[in-house]
Amino acid sequence: MRLVVVGGVAAGTKAASRARRVDPEVEITVYQEEPEPSISECGLPYLLSGMVESRDRLVARTPEKFAEQGIEMKVRHRVEKVLPDTRKLFVRDLATGGTFEDSYDRLVIATGASAVMPPIPGADLDGIFEFRFLTDADEVMRHTKERRPAKAVIVGGGYIGLEVAENLCRIGMEVALIEGEDRVALAYGPEVSERVEAELERNGVDIFTGERVEAFVGDGRVRAVKFGEGQVEADLVILGVGVKPSVELAREAGAEIGATGAIRVDKGMKTNLPDVWAAGDCVETTNLVSGEPSWVPLGDTANQMGRVAGTNAATGEDTLEFPGVLGTGIFQVYDLGVGKTGLSEKDAEAAGYETVSAGVEARDRAGYYPGAEKVFLKLIADAGTGRILGAEAAGSGADKLTDICATAIWGGLSYPDLVNIDLAYSPPFGPALSPVIQAATILSGKFDRAREGVRASE
Amino acid sequence: MRLVVVGGVAAGTKAASRARRVDPEVEITVYQEEPEPSISECGLPYLLSGMVESRDRLVARTPEKFAEQGIEMKVRHRVEKVLPDTRKLFVRDLATGGTFEDSYDRLVIATGASAVMPPIPGADLDGIFEFRFLTDADEVMRHTKERRPAKAVIVGGGYIGLEVAENLCRIGMEVALIEGEDRVALAYGPEVSERVEAELERNGVDIFTGERVEAFVGDGRVRAVKFGEGQVEADLVILGVGVKPSVELAREAGAEIGATGAIRVDKGMKTNLPDVWAAGDCVETTNLVSGEPSWVPLGDTANQMGRVAGTNAATGEDTLEFPGVLGTGIFQVYDLGVGKTGLSEKDAEAAGYETVSAGVEARDRAGYYPGAEKVFLKLIADAGTGRILGAEAAGSGADKLTDICATAIWGGLSYPDLVNIDLAYSPPFGPALSPVIQAATILSGKFDRAREGVRASE
Numbered sequence: 001m002r003l004v005v006v007g008g009v010a011a012g013t014k015a016a017s018r019a020r021r022v023d024p025e026v027e028i029t030v031y032q033e034e035p036e037p038s039i040s041e042c043g044l045p046y047l048l049s050g051m052v053e054s055r056d057r058l059v060a061r062t063p064e065k066f067a068e069q070g071i072e073m074k075v076r077h078r079v080e081k082v083l084p085d086t087r088k089l090f091v092r093d094l095a096t097g098g099t100f101e102d103s104y105d106r107l108v109i110a111t112g113a114s115a116v117m118p119p120i121p122g123a124d125l126d127g128i129f130e131f132r133f134l135t136d137a138d139e140v141m142r143h144t145k146e147r148r149p150a151k152a153v154i155v156g157g158g159y160i161g162l163e164v165a166e167n168l169c170r171i172g173m174e175v176a177l178i179e180g181e182d183r184v185a186l187a188y189g190p191e192v193s194e195r196v197e198a199e200l201e202r203n204g205v206d207i208f209t210g211e212r213v214e215a216f217v218g219d220g221r222v223r224a225v226k227f228g229e230g231q232v233e234a235d236l237v238i239l240g241v242g243v244k245p246s247v248e249l250a251r252e253a254g255a256e257i258g259a260t261g262a263i264r265v266d267k268g269m270k271t272n273l274p275d276v277w278a279a280g281d282c283v284e285t286t287n288l289v290s291g292e293p294s295w296v297p298l299g300d301t302a303n304q305m306g307r308v309a310g311t312n313a314a315t316g317e318d319t320l321e322f323p324g325v326l327g328t329g330i331f332q333v334y335d336l337g338v339g340k341t342g343l344s345e346k347d348a349e350a351a352g353y354e355t356v357s358a359g360v361e362a363r364d365r366a367g368y369y370p371g372a373e374k375v376f377l378k379l380i381a382d383a384g385t386g387r388i389l390g391a392e393a394a395g396s397g398a399d400k401l402t403d404i405c406a407t408a409i410w411g412g413l414s415y416p417d418l419v420n421i422d423l424a425y426s427p428p429f430g431p432a433l434s435p436v437i438q439a440a441t442i443l444s445g446k447f448d449r450a451r452e453g454v455r456a457s458e
Numbered sequence: 459m460r461l462v463v464v465g466g467v468a469a470g471t472k473a474a475s476r477a478r479r480v481d482p483e484v485e486i487t488v489y490q491e492e493p494e495p496s497i498s499e500c501g502l503p504y505l506l507s508g509m510v511e512s513r514d515r516l517v518a519r520t521p522e523k524f525a526e527q528g529i530e531m532k533v534r535h536r537v538e539k540v541l542p543d544t545r546k547l548f549v550r551d552l553a554t555g556g557t558f559e560d561s562y563d564r565l566v567i568a569t570g571a572s573a574v575m576p577p578i579p580g581a582d583l584d585g586i587f588e589f590r591f592l593t594d595a596d597e598v599m600r601h602t603k604e605r606r607p608a609k610a611v612i613v614g615g616g617y618i619g620l621e622v623a624e625n626l627c628r629i630g631m632e633v634a635l636i637e638g639e640d641r642v643a644l645a646y647g648p649e650v651s652e653r654v655e656a657e658l659e660r661n662g663v664d665i666f667t668g669e670r671v672e673a674f675v676g677d678g679r680v681r682a683v684k685f686g687e688g689q690v691e692a693d694l695v696i697l698g699v700g701v702k703p704s705v706e707l708a709r710e711a712g713a714e715i716g717a718t719g720a721i722r723v724d725k726g727m728k729t730n731l732p733d734v735w736a737a738g739d740c741v742e743t744t745n746l747v748s749g750e751p752s753w754v755p756l757g758d759t760a761n762q763m764g765r766v767a768g769t770n771a772a773t774g775e776d777t778l779e780f781p782g783v784l785g786t787g788i789f790q791v792y793d794l795g796v797g798k799t800g801l802s803e804k805d806a807e808a809a810g811y812e813t814v815s816a817g818v819e820a821r822d823r824a825g826y827y828p829g830a831e832k833v834f835l836k837l838i839a840d841a842g843t844g845r846i847l848g849a850e851a852a853g854s855g856a857d858k859l860t861d862i863c864a865t866a867i868w869g870g871l872s873y874p875d876l877v878n879i880d881l882a883y884s885p886p887f888g889p890a891l892s893p894v895i896q897a898a899t900i901l902s903g904k905f906d907r908a909r910e911g912v913r914a915s916e
Contacts, residue, residue, distance in 0.1 A: 042885050337886070
């Protein structure tokens with residue numbers, strides 16, 4: 001039995017490794033377009049500042065390591081066509097430029113996502129980069145070394161833009177970040193966006209919100225970025241306006257594409273094509289809170305999906321299921337951790353919920369314990385049932401609060417369940433009552449008052 | 459309506475404050491034996507090293523603050539008798555020595571817990587202290603200032619003993635800790651105990667396990683502690699062999715005492731006596747995993763119980779319920795956080811479960827991200843149903859892992875639920891797959907192999 005995996009980053013390598021583990025006999029080849037496999041893409045922003053010392057640290061496993069595991073890892077190979085009827089593949093060897101034919105019994109598509117290029121005049125000037133792959137980071141690093149840029153402009157206030165802004169600022173560049181909407185970190189509520197903007201500004205990043213970039217200006221090399229009324233000088237521009245699923249190969253092969261634009265799969269990560277699974281940033285899944293199709297290109301989810309796809313491709317059965325996601329995410333800018341899970345208030349309203357929310361500003365340890373720092377938490381509940389729909393946290397220990405809330409939503413808990421939940425307390429680790437308990441208690445009061453209001457008006 | 463609260467630490471003050479909030483009219487008096495109310499007892503060990511700068515930091519609210527809230531806080535008053543038939547109290551004013559009578563319409567008993575005094579010869583020598591109340595810490599601080607002890611012995615390797623050992627060692631004392639059982643931190647499995655012992659020893663604390671103290675030796679002042687074959691010099695001894703619920707007042711009044719030796723209450727925190735509630739370290743509750751009565755004297759739980767008791771005492775109804783606990787706890791020694799939730803393997807077996815467990819040694823952030831530190835996590839599941847029964851964590855981020863697992867147990871989750879759970883990942887906050895997911899995945903493999911074993915033998 002021959003298993004071919006298209007894509008060798010998170011989902012693809014996980015699928016291949018799991019398939020090997022499940023079935024020691026299966027023949028496994030992974031085709032990977034970039035020169036290295038198994039890249040920790042989430043670490044790329046930290047290469048820029050040297051917080052991650054070398055690019056090699058981000059290559060989890062070399063092709064030789066895969067070979068030891070009995071997995072053929074063919075880098076710099078692009079799969080250009082899949083013929084599901086005959087189970088054939090056309091592959092281009094990017095080193096030689098030649099193509100060859102291969103075949104599969106079972107196939108896993110893990111073609112990932114790529115950066116969205118905004119249609120802005122001057123985007124082809126030298127010094128303007130996407131920031132998605134290790135090869136992009138390599139180019140930015142080379143530019144930085146050769147040209148010593150002093151002024152960087154980041155276009156886009158999503159998590160990649162925010163992380164890159166920090167890391168360029170850390171090495172002494174003047175950094176401006178331009179966001180078209182009225183605030184950064186749009187996946188979060190405004191309380192969180194404010195904190196993110198304040199943290200970046202406190203550390204010297206200039207932020208322009210509500211400003212759309214109109215043109216990049218230069219003479220071969222980029223010199224400035226024009227927007228609205230003004231312009232900022234720039235000798236380095238990073239585009240972080242978004243990513244899109246890479247689905248062309250799958251679409252041409254006849255794979256069904258979902259409402260989000262990513263490949264549709266069932267719970268076993270199987271596409272509509274016979275013996276073809278798909279996993280990672282190229283597929284859509286279900287948001288378990290809203291019940292809606294959701295596209296969440298994140299490394300941890302890609303790993304989990306890859307495990308399911310690889311196992312099922314090896315067994316040929318629906319051995320494992322991937323249930324869906326909550327929309328949990330986290331990033332850090334300087335000392336501010338920023339996490340979310342479930343639906344934001346905006347998302348929840350879009351999904352038809354009426355919401356009740358409670359925000360608390362708490363501390364990450366007992367007030368008297370040295371070094372206590374602030375953390376903000378917002379809990380969002382369904383006004384009808386009291387079920388927790390989402391949470392957002394910003395500050396010290398935001399990761400812990402986000403994960404508690406993610407687990408609560410995963411378990412289908414409602415606000416009353418969180419009022420008396422037995423979490424771990426000791427002075428170095430939090431206030432006597434966790435911010436989660438504090439926020440749930442406030443929610444409880446709001447629900448009580450709403451009920452009294454209803455009774456009073458009856 | 460007159461509400462009397464006996465005990466003014468965590469549960470008592472919370473009950474009084476909640477009652478005031480629920481009913482602005484009720485007359486509230488709190489009797490507190492010690493000279494200060496509202497003491498953060500969990501912070502006491504940190505006073506010894508100066509990590510908490512002053513004792514005043516541990517007094518959350520003064521009697522004057524309670525007065526502003528309309529709560530009469532009578533410190534240095536001991537309630538010596540409760541007569542439930544006539545709803546009378548006899549109270550001793552510890553300042554004058556006189557007694558007086560008071561009465562209540564509703565009563566909350568929050569008499570807390572006290573240190574167990576081991577029957578060891580010489581325990582009355584000067585320089586030997588319990589360590590339970592702020593007044594105990596005051597005495598140790600006074601002794602330390604006046605006598606400048608150089609050699610401290612801690613008797614007992616529970617969390618108080620461990621925290622005190624660290625804090626005395628931090629100010630330059632030679633510290634030995636003696637534990638009768640074969641390891642410290644007995645509420646945890648041996649993997650955790652080993653790590654705790656190693657962390658203390660690395661920082662200079664001498665640990666003697668499996669050694670029972672036979673006598674304290676001295677000439678008025680303690681000079682040495684004798685145990686087994688040897689003895690260690692000591693000019694300061696702290697007894698941390700355990701605590702017991704303070705139930706004498708309630709017992710004499712006719713309150714039912716449960717199997718654990720603490721006051722039995724229903725879910726509304728009501729005792730068997732009319733209009734008498736109880737909360738905090740003096741009551742027992744239910745361990746929601748084992749279903750057994752459980753006595754867990756912890757500050758966060760006392761707060762939660764106090765909220766329920768105070769609300770219900772104010773309304774006179776079962777307005778709120780306290781569902782029970784998981785047995786979640788955490789402490790820190792030096793850089794090692796140590797947390798648990800649910801049942802240990804030993805507890806689970808005692809409760810009649812057959813268990814399957816999985817331990818992982820992971821990192822608290824992505825391997826390539828600077829400063830990654832180790833953390834150990836063990837998940838314990840019911841071999842029959844796969845339900846998560848308990849978890850233990852030791853290392854960096856142990857608090858986060860403990861709280862994720864506590865929330866999972868609170869939600870009734872099983873190991874398959876944790877394999878694909880959507881937790882927050884970004885390089886500064888953990889490995890791509892949380893240690894919780896890693897451990898659940900190992901559990902999944904163990905359950906699969908067990909099932910295959912059963913099939914193979916059929």
